[in-house]
Amino acid sequence: MHTDTERCVRAVRSNDARFDGWFFTAVLTTGIYCRPSCPAVPPKAENMTFYPSAAACQQAGFRACKRCRPDTSPGSPEWNARADTVARAMRLIQDGVVDREGVPGLAGRLGYSARQIERQLLAELGAGPLALARAQRAQTARLLIETTALPMADIAFAAGFASIRAFNDTVREVFAQAPSELRTRAAARGPRASAADGTRGVISLRLPFRAPLTPDNLFGHLAATAVPGVEEWRDGAYRRTLTLPYGHGIAALTPRPDHIACRLSLTDPRDLTLAISSCRRLLDLDADPVAVDEQLRADPRLAPLVDKAPGRRVPRTVDAAEFAVRAVLGQQVSTAAARTHAARLVTAHGVPVEDPEGGLTHLFPTPAALASLDPEALALPRTRRTTLTTLVAALADGSLRLGPDSDWEQARAQLAELPGFGPWTVEVIAMRALGDPDAFLPTDLGMRRAAQGLGLPSTPAALTARAAGWRPWRAYAVQYLWATDDHAINRLPT
Structure with missing residues (x-):
């Protein structure tokens, strides 16, 4: 643009x-x-x-404006609406991959040479991966400077800088102020949230989004499907544990009229960049609701739904592999039964964590941890045991990779080859785990019931044909249709 x-x-x-x-x-x-x-x-x-x-x-x-703070604006919705190499690279950079693995690591994940990635990013974004990662480090550094009482040396390494000097030089160059001046300026605006609570390793911040945002189905879905021990709704916030590269964390996310209040408790501050991007991805905060709603409102059957509650988001996930496992556990069973199955896996194979502020007890088990599970111990039909163990094995050995660097169509094809993976399971993973905004579930019973009630075609083939006009935002149309049902997933918890 x-x-x-x-x-x-x-x-x-x-x-x-x-x-x-x-x-x-x-x-x-x-x-x-x-x-x-x-x-x-x-x-x-x-x-x-x-x-x-x-x-x-x-x-x-150019230096960042001190008034509008452009480095704190929502991320470009382009990176969530595309699956080409540049978009996948940007999602990985936002997750801090360049800081942890370097440009060769970024290129290796994408299947290209470092030179090819550099060339593509420069052509579209005017900056290469190192410059983009540097801007990300500067943003993280500013956040830590302004919202925590951490010493500057700790902030430098937590933000991904290799030295104190690089940290100081970058902050001065980007913000035209020394780190200490940024902190003094922030203190004049009010107390630092995480310094005020006195809890080591806790960071409080605001997650911006493009208005409008209807939080009902977003938080309602996360709360209604929460796995005991891993997720909970407490005191008006959705809380969950996070598995991170350097340690683990707990995120508490509370909807506010103009932002999402985010409180992160991290065992290692170097995980801050990934924790923030994971929370933003979970809540679909970089979406462009105006573009989405304008397209869907063009259908006269959807227009009343959009006008009633504009800005619905797609509830996603912080871990694509975790969601894929949960999708299999939820096949052909109720929401309560799916939660029970997942909770058993968590208790048996998840890593225990301490949560002084609530009832979270475990990290969701990794594919490597689940690879050794005994199928006979699963209270599932035999065919679903095979589906689960085959999925876990593919995730554990790396033959199936699900994440921000996934090619959506390739991932769909690989999932469809696994036993027990029909169109519904593949598409719900594409929608919520991979983040494809055009994922569609025409065989879903709730979708078909909602379509029939609105006078839309209710057979999968006819509904798919009608939905051609909703592209490339069919995943959002699914949210509007699901929201017509009086179910807990569509209500903001109380």
Whole structure:
């Protein structure tokens, strides 16, 4: 979008927050870059230039605006709506893969050479993987500086910097302030949330999103399907344990009118970047609800549903492998039965954790931990035991990889080859674990019942044909249709 100068100028002049994260405005006369919704008086059009990423702005020598804080805007919805190499690379960079594994590790995950990845990212984003990762480190550093009482040296390494000097130089270059000045400025705005609670390793922050957002089905689904010991709804927040590269954590997510309040308890602060991106992915916070709803509203049968509760999101997951296992456990059984089956696996194979603030007890078991389970110990039909053990074996040996770097169609094809994986299971994994916004469940009973009630075709073939006009947002149409049912998954827990 950044190449459409006229459209970008209109967005900046109207302070349109819908375009935050889509592009960034660099002001030639001041040397700063802003989000489109910056409240400052817009500069003259001839003094504006536009970039596709914060990293590209920084690489061109521009500093982040102190007023609109463009580094804290929602992420580009493009990376969640695409499965090409650039989108998959951006999701991995957001997860901190370059900091942990370097550019060769990023390229290896995507099946390309480092040079090919560099070339593709430069062509589309104006910055290579190192510059993009550096911008991500700067954002994480700023978050830790402003919201915690951690010493600066701890922040430097937690944010992924290799040295204190690199940390200081990057912060000064990107924000035109020293780290200590950023902290002083933040203190003037109010107390640091995580410093105030006095709990070591706890970070409180706001997760921004593009309005509107209807939280009912989003949090209702997560709470209604919560696996005991791993997830819970407590004091108005969805809480769950997180398995992370350097340790583990607990996330508490609370819906607010203009943000999601996020409280992270981490055993190692180096996991902060991945924990944040996992929570954003779980709640689908980088979606573009205006584009989604505009497309779906064009269908007169869906329009009333969209107008009633605009901005529905797709409840996703923090761990694609975990969700795939849970999808198999939930085949042809009730929500309560699926939770019971999953809880048994958690108790038998999950790693215990301590939760002083609630009732979380375990991490969900990894595929490696489940690879040794005894099929005869599973209270499941024999065919489903085979489905589960085959899935776990494929995930454990790496022949099946599910995650932000997955090619959606390739993953679908691999899942469909496994015994017991029909279209419903494949598509629900594509929708919630892989994040495909166009995943569709025409054979789902709830979908067909909702379609019939709205006067839409209810047979799978006819419904699929009608849904062609909903593409590429059919996964969101599923949420609107499911929400017509009076079920706990569609209600914000009390």
